[in-house]
Amino acid sequence: MSVRSVVLVVVWSSGFVGAELGARHAGPDTVLAWRSLATAVLLLPWLVPAVRRFSRRDWLRQAVVGLLSQVVYLGGVFWAAAAGVPAGTSALVTSLQPAVVLVATTRLTRRRLRPAHLAGLALGTAGVALTALGDLRAGVAVVALALPALAMAGLSAGTLLQDRWWAGSTPPPGPTLAVQSLVTAGSFTAVAAGAGHLAPPPTTGFWTAVAWSAMAGIGSYGVYHLVTTRDGAGRASTLLYLTPAVTAGWAAAVFGQGLRPASVAGLLVAAGAVVLLRDAPGTGRAPARDDDRTPARDVRPVRPRPPGPARTRTPR
Template sequence: MSKIDLLQAEKTSSIQRVRGCLAHCLPEALLVLAWSSGFVGIRLSSDYAPVFLVLFWRCALVVALMLPLVWRELIRTPINVLLTQGSIGLLAMSGYLAGVGKGIEYGVPAGLAALMADLLPVGSALLGVLFLHSRPSVSTWLGLVLGVAGVVIVTWGVLSWGNAAPWAYGLPLLGMFSLACATLLQKKINTSAAISLPGVLWLQCAVSLVAFGGAIVPTGSLTPIFSSGFIISVLWTALFSTLGGYGLYWFCLKRTSPVRVGSVLYLSPAVTLLWSWFMFGEPLSWSMLAGVLVSGGGLWLVIRAQ
């Protein structure tokens, strides 16, 4: 092979590596942006309505918007696939959102709840070891620990214990483990050939709609609050947090591992603080940058190990 051919081959290989990197990194960057909007949405909605009411109408809006796009597909989908995705939806949406949202509503500080929720990759790794007999490498565990350390540094200025009842602090952790279980199930039970991503999102939102409605009816009303704040919070969480956040989460999970996808979310607290600075005027600090660098180092170790 001539020197020109070698140079051309190296150039082609470099282009392919760059394209491969962009194909993974761009969706993951968008995932961080969309996922962090969910914590902002909880903060935005907490002043206008109970958490479950916002979650109910958030799911209702997504179900209504997507039904014309997926109803034909859902009719043809095997019943076992529908039941599987419905169960995963109960864990991923109802369990996770109820745990984090109700924890904040019962007095757990938002920063502490977000920190517990961001233990997702650690929870996924632990559940994988216990139930799937996976064996993460030393580099992966080191990356997970660094990621948690970075999250602590980022959120240190807003962390506080609050005055919630002791049991309330377990709700965000239960929500995190609920999403971790759903993540492992979604990865292990591959139904991508039987149902599309829009179908998955619609079905999971429909099941969660019933779950949140069932939780509200015994003690309250499903009637929406006709105020600009309530409407904005429902639109925000439906479009950014559900369609964007969960859509990109399942999309990235299909292409990589549960631990990697969860580790990417280590960067979401810093982005959440940027959202809060832009929307609510909350201050930024140099510790946030230091935490991002530490979490980024942990994420690099996880990606390199896998």
């Protein structure tokens, strides 16, 4: 596994801890508004290159991907934390995304999964479920559990669209994240202001949660964007199978929660799934689409004319 893959798993897992930290000090809309504003401010220097480099279509596409992969995803995760869903459980549900993305990309490319890849899907899902045994607790409402499922759906749709729209090219991560963060900040600020929850609580814990979430967001989305554009949407999503067990490790370090043997076992099982799925159809870079690149001209060989007298035009 490459260095960027390891960084993706570690940093992405830290985002669930930031959501639980924020839920202890304020409502999800307040935390998300200030978290997204802080992220947008930090990424302001990359907006100028975005204005120069992106076309109107690029801005529209970035806005759609940002709404799905950031607004919907973060909203589901943070509201789930506020509803009492543990960080490990949110990581469990959202890391079922690899199966969704892999099946979708396989269908879109009309390829078939080999038995080893089907075994990888089953093994990865089993590893996630095994990790969840140490995190699930009784009394969590079904509606609350549906929130991380909504987050997973948003991230899956955003990932597939990004891979489809920018196939064969690598959009710069800085301007890309700057545009998406601007859309995210506007969305969450409008929600918090409309509900009258924009004012932040004057506590150190709240700002610690905001800082943690902002830095985790920039790091995780930046590396996720890099892995997606370099290795493909399916491969980037497959790595998320490792996040539940790593999230349990973060929770043990930050909140003092015990690291259960099931979490360690789940990490090992999920790692085996990543190995099986790393060369599955749809996990590599997708080929460039004809509508996303300049069409090639129909070039035909020019046949030389036989020698003869030169033709002249009579001027009119």
